[in-house]
Amino acid sequence: DIQMTQSPSSVSASVGDRVTITCRASQGIRSWLAWYQQKPGKAPNLLIYASSSLQSGVPSRFSGSGSGTDFTLTISSLQPEDFATYFCQEANSLTFGGGTKVEIK
Amino acid sequence: QVTLRESGPALVKPTQTLTLTCTFSGFSLSTGGMCVSWVRQPPGKALEWLALINWDDDKYYSASLKTRLTISKDTSKNQVVLTMTNMDPVDTATYYCARTLGYRYGYMGLDSWGQGTLVTVSS
Numbered sequence: 692d693i694q695m696t697q698s699p700s701s702v703s704a705s706v707g708d709r710v711t712i713t714c715r716a717s718q719g720i721r722s723w724l725a726w727y728q729q730k731p732g733k734a735p736n737l738l739i740y741a742s743s744s745l746q747s748g749v750p751s752r753f754s755g756s757g758s759g760t761d762f763t764l765t766i767s768s769l770q771p772e773d774f775a776t777y778f779c780q781e782a783n784s785l786t787f788g789g790g791t792k793v794e795i796k
Numbered sequence: 797q798v799t800l801r802e803s804g805p806a807l808v809k810p811t812q813t814l815t816l817t818c819t820f821s822g823f824s825l826s827t828g829g830m831c832v833s834w835v836r837q838p839p840g841k842a843l844e845w846l847a848l849i850n851w852d853d854d855k856y857y858s859a860s861l862k863t864r865l866t867i868s869k870d871t872s873k874n875q876v877v878l879t880m881t882n883m884d885p886v887d888t889a890t891y892y893c894a895r896t897l898g899y900r901y902g903y904m905g906l907d908s909w910g911q912g913t914l915v916t917v918s919s
Contacts, residue, residue, distance in 0.1 A: 692859050725905035727843075734892055734909035735835075735843065746907065778843055782903035784859065785833065785845040 693717050693781050697788035703796040710766040712791045714779035719759045723782030726755055726764045729790075730775045738777075739764065769793070798822035800832075800893050800910035807916050808883050814915060818876040818893030822908075825871050826851055831896035832876040833906055834867065836889040844889075848899055849876055856899070885917045 694717035704710050714724065722742035727735035737746045739755040742762060752767040766773055774795055779788040804816035816834070823830055831850040837843050847867040848856045857865050866879045876893060890912040897904035 723903050725903070727906070729843075734894075734912055735906070736909075737905045737907045740903065740905035744904075746905070780843075780845070780905070782899070785848065785856075785899070787835075787843040787845060789842045 692784045693720065693786050695779055695781055695786050695788035697779055697791050699791060701792040701794060703794050704769050705796045706769055706771055708769045710769050710793060712764045712777055714762045714788050716760045716781055720781045720783060722758045724762050725780045727778045728775045729778065735778065798895055798908040800895065800908060802891060802893050802910045802913040804913055806914060807918065809919050810884055810917060812883050814880045814883050816878045816891055818910060820874050823895060825869055829898050829901055831899050833894050833896040834878045835892045835894060838889040847878060848896055850899060883917045888915065888917045890914045
């Protein structure tokens with residue numbers, strides 16, 4: 692199976708900061724990557740699919756990029772409601788990354 | 797409006813078989829491209845994808861759990877059922893079902909999720 696490695700595992704940031712999270716696949720997956728946001732006690736919410744396609748209803752401050760093995764999720768200006776844990780997922784064996792917790796600085 | 801709801805026992809004993817049902821509305825699992833996945837999350841840990849069934853009744857399983865899982869669907873009832881055999885305390889987790897779009901046909905992610913059901917494995 693493909694392994695997905697996210698970094699960092701946690702990041703402390705302030706409202707208004709630009710935050711970048713990376714996800715690395717153990718083998719090439721072209722652009723078949725999705726990103727999810729999860730808040731405590733809630734189900735995950737799909738943010739981005741196909742590496743860079745924004746899911747309907749997701750704010751434009753979220754963006755994704757990458758192909759092959761290296762991918763990034765960027766939050767251009769962190770908002771209070773963005774403090775959460777973020778997961779990547781590849782589309783071959785549907786493996787999730789280990790998660791990145793975005794915490795308040 | 798797409799909704800999904802998981803149901804099943806909150807507590808199972810070690811070695812027992814877990815049966816979970818996902819009841820959904822707002823889409824049909826007979827429509828091309830539609831799939832339903834099961835995902836679990838142990839307390840405080842990462843998400844783990846378990847199984848998927850698609851509109852054509854193709855079934856896919858996590859390689860590490862394949863021997864213990866069975867997924868099936870009842871299109872007329874809008875339900876997907878997951879069974880997991882030989883339950884162990886390490887299987888304690890919140891189990892989610894989620895609509896999945898386009899697996900192996902232009903993947904568009906798990907776009908709608910149930911609220912999850914916590915299953916505890918303990919004697």
